[in-house]
Amino acid sequence: MSTDQPGTATPSPFAARSTVEQVEEGVALAPKFDSDGLIPCVTTDATSGEVLMLGYMNREALQLTIATGEAHYWSRSRQCLWRKGAVSGLTQEIVDMRIDDDQDAVWLRVQVAGGGASCHVGYRSCFYRTVELRGRSGEPARLTFTETSRTFDPKLVYGDAPNPTQL
Amino acid sequence: MSTDQPGTATPSPFAARSTVEQVEEGVALAPKFDSDGLIPCVTTDATSGEVLMLGYMNREALQLTIATGEAHYWSRSRQCLWRKGAVSGLTQEIVDMRIDDDQDAVWLRVQVAGGGASCHVGYRSCFYRTVELRGRSGEPARLTFTETSRTFDPKLVYGDAPNPTQL
Numbered sequence: 001m002s003t004d005q006p007g008t009a010t011p012s013p014f015a016a017r018s019t020v021e022q023v024e025e026g027v028a029l030a031p032k033f034d035s036d037g038l039i040p041c042v043t044t045d046a047t048s049g050e051v052l053m054l055g056y057m058n059r060e061a062l063q064l065t066i067a068t069g070e071a072h073y074w075s076r077s078r079q080c081l082w083r084k085g086a087v088s089g090l091t092q093e094i095v096d097m098r099i100d101d102d103q104d105a106v107w108l109r110v111q112v113a114g115g116g117a118s119c120h121v122g123y124r125s126c127f128y129r130t131v132e133l134r135g136r137s138g139e140p141a142r143l144t145f146t147e148t149s150r151t152f153d154p155k156l157v158y159g160d161a162p163n164p165t166q167l
Numbered sequence: 168m169s170t171d172q173p174g175t176a177t178p179s180p181f182a183a184r185s186t187v188e189q190v191e192e193g194v195a196l197a198p199k200f201d202s203d204g205l206i207p208c209v210t211t212d213a214t215s216g217e218v219l220m221l222g223y224m225n226r227e228a229l230q231l232t233i234a235t236g237e238a239h240y241w242s243r244s245r246q247c248l249w250r251k252g253a254v255s256g257l258t259q260e261i262v263d264m265r266i267d268d269d270q271d272a273v274w275l276r277v278q279v280a281g282g283g284a285s286c287h288v289g290y291r292s293c294f295y296r297t298v299e300l301r302g303r304s305g306e307p308a309r310l311t312f313t314e315t316s317r318t319f320d321p322k323l324v325y326g327d328a329p330n331p332t333q334l
Contacts, residue, residue, distance in 0.1 A: 015307035049216030098294035127265035140182035165269035
């Protein structure tokens with residue numbers, strides 16, 4: 001349910017985008033959604049500062065995030081609204097929510113419930129591998145794992161649900 | 168110049184994406200670019216942990232970032248390769264580069280040269296406004312400034328260059 005559809009009860013928490021000055025220096029949320037109707041969202045751990053994931057929100061997910069204080073996303077692989085932690089219990093409570101200069105990106109600082117993980121592979125952060133800089137020319141850049149063990153077993157948590165990673 | 172074009176001299180630092188296991192658990196960089204040929208990049212300050220910006224890289228920008236250790240992006244508003252700081256001097260030296268689980272997002276931890284700012288509006292971070300949660304229903308969500316003064320004057324730095332913010 002999009003709240004911007006006629007006939008729905010909840011009014012939109014978003015202002016129209018009228019001028020560059022209003023978007024950059026104003027005090028009303030006027031988010032820009034891309035051609036797929038999505039806005040990217042950087043989510044960091046409020047305590048450690050670590051980047052946990054980069055997700056996407058549609059209008060409804062952003063509206064629900066603001067209304068509830070709990071992170072909601074749009075799952076691009078499953079094409080559905082996604083209350084983070086609905087299956088795993090690893091919900092994200094928002095400590096601080098930011099919008100960027102041109103209002104086309106969101107930053108959430110969150111506290112993760114349960115074991116504190118946010119990655120479907122079982123790691124704490126989705127960004128569990130570093131990229132080697134200035135590597136040997138002609139070979140794929142090498143990755144090094146920064147987390148040596150998984151926080152949870154995705155098979156136990158997600159069962160037979162399809163893996164969201166797409167080639 | 169894309170290095171994946173036939174006839175160019177520099178070989179690609181990217182591996183092909185063959186299986187989900189290879190992408191999620193492998194040690195070769197096999198990035199996924201979207202339908203516009205871009206991959207999003209979260210850039211944080213290596214010292215403070217603050218999210219400075221969310222940018223986008225095409226293949227060439229990602230390759231140059233890896234080769235030089237300095238952040239390069241693709242400017243969607245100007246439609247050109249963008250060595251961050253080329254005009255402002257506020258270059259970003261990479262301390263740590265990460266790739267996420269399905270390899271469709273990059274995280275850079277950087278040290279910013281000069282005054283330490285990364286936002287074209289003149290603030291330190293692009294995310295200089297918080298979004299009020301659970302605000303009064305029926306009104307646009309309110310924003311509060313977290314930075315009270317600009318780090319630099321964009322008019323002095325960028326002159327008459329067009330503002331990248333688009334409505």
